Amino acid sequence: MQILYFGRLREVFGRSEEFLPAPPAASVAGLLTVLRERGGVWADELAEGRAYRVAVDQEVVAEGAPIKADSEVAIFPPVTGG
Amino acid sequence: MDKVSVSVQAADFDLAEEYGRLAGDAAVGAIVQFVGRVRDHCDGNAIDKLTLEHYPGMTEKVLTEIGERALARWDLHSVRIVHRIGPLDLADQIVLVQVASAHREAAFEAAQAIMDFLKTEAPFWKQEATAGGGTRWVDARDKDDRAAQRWQKDPT
Numbered sequence: 258m259q260i261l262y263f264g265r266l267r268e269v270f271g272r273s274e275e276f277l278p279a280p281p282a283a284s285v286a287g288l289l290t291v292l293r294e295r296g297g298v299w300a301d302e303l304a305e306g307r308a309y310r311v312a313v314d315q316e317v318v319a320e321g322a323p324i325k326a327d328s329e330v331a332i333f334p335p336v337t338g339g
Numbered sequence: 340m341d342k343v344s345v346s347v348q349a350a351d352f353d354l355a356e357e358y359g360r361l362a363g364d365a366a367v368g369a370i371v372q373f374v375g376r377v378r379d380h381c382d383g384n385a386i387d388k389l390t391l392e393h394y395p396g397m398t399e400k401v402l403t404e405i406g407e408r409a410l411a412r413w414d415l416h417s418v419r420i421v422h423r424i425g426p427l428d429l430a431d432q433i434v435l436v437q438v439a440s441a442h443r444e445a446a447f448e449a450a451q452a453i454m455d456f457l458k459t460e461a462p463f464w465k466q467e468a469t470a471g472g473g474t475r476w477v478d479a480r481d482k483d484d485r486a487a488q489r490w491q492k493d494p495t
Contacts, residue, residue, distance in 0.1 A: 263394055264464030265476040308479070312462075315397035331394060331462075335479030338391065338422060338463025339375050339434050339454060 258283070258324055263333035266309065269298050283324040285311050292332075308335050343406035343418050347398050349425040352435050357419065361439050367416050369443040371450040375434040377427050381477065387470045389427045394462035398422070405456045409438070413445040418453065422463065452490045459487040 258279040267273050280287065289311075293300045303309065310317050312331040313324055324330060346352075354372060361367050377389045406418040416439040423433055436453050440446040465477040 261394070263462065264392055264466075267392075268476075312394075312397060315394075315400055317460075331397070333394070333462065334464065334476070336458075336460065336462050337465045337477040337479055338393070338461045339458040 258288075258326060258328045258330055260288075261329065261331040261333075263331065264337075265334050266302060266332060269302055279324055279326040279328070283326075284320070285313065285318060285322045285324060285330075286320040288324060288330065289320065303332075309333065310335065341417070342410055342415075343403055344420075345399055345402040345406065346419075346421045347393060347395075347402070347424060348421065349423060351423070351432060352421045354435070357421070357435060357437055360419075361417070364416070364439075366441065367439045368441045369439070369446040371436075371438045371443075371446040373434075373436045373450050373454060374432055375454070377429050377431045377433060379429050381467060384467070384475070385470045386429065386467050388429075388468040389431075389433075390466045390468070391422075391424045391427065391433070392464045392466065393422075393424050397462050401461045402457065405453055405460065408456070409449045409453050412452075413440065413449040414442075415440045415445055415449055418449070420453065420457070422457075422461070424463070455483070455487040455490060458483040 259274060259276055261274050262270050262272060289303055293303050310333055313322055313328050361370060379386055402420045406420055409418055419437040421435040436450050438446045438450040466474055467477060468474050
């Protein structure tokens, strides 16, 4: 799966995208667990209670949402346009 | 002109040209055009420049969906949303919401609702450069969430 990062999180994580293999029956919660296990800024920024959004295939979703092997996942801070 | 038209662009937009697209259409009795611009201060900090980042693809999709939601709720002729991206200077135009309808009430209300939805849903992120040379990502505001929530009530 492709993971995109935007805004402040793109800067803090030092990357705008990466590719990870999606395990069978993957979900947003599962992906967040994998990313938090990297420790450091990943554990800090993606800790429960921190303000960030996850989109799967360009739709903001809750943690229980499924992720397919070819999904486009995006993680970003609350939006500030307009 | 399509009922919902969306443009995400680095280039500036021309208000007179946007208005001109509706010239001669006698079904349109009311046009509201809202323009958001780069302000020189934010949370007490003096701002020098602003850079807008977005999520290509999702941005256009969300803006179109917001326009369609307004069309479903109010009796409108058309909705146009233009949002700029990239580096912007003070007083530059950032966003245009243009709503055309037969009567003013629908146009005023829909324009306000579209801006409230855009502020809380459209994937844009602002980074400010302060006069001292530092940069800072703008935080989302609770007041924008509250403003968007008022439209969740049934229309009266």
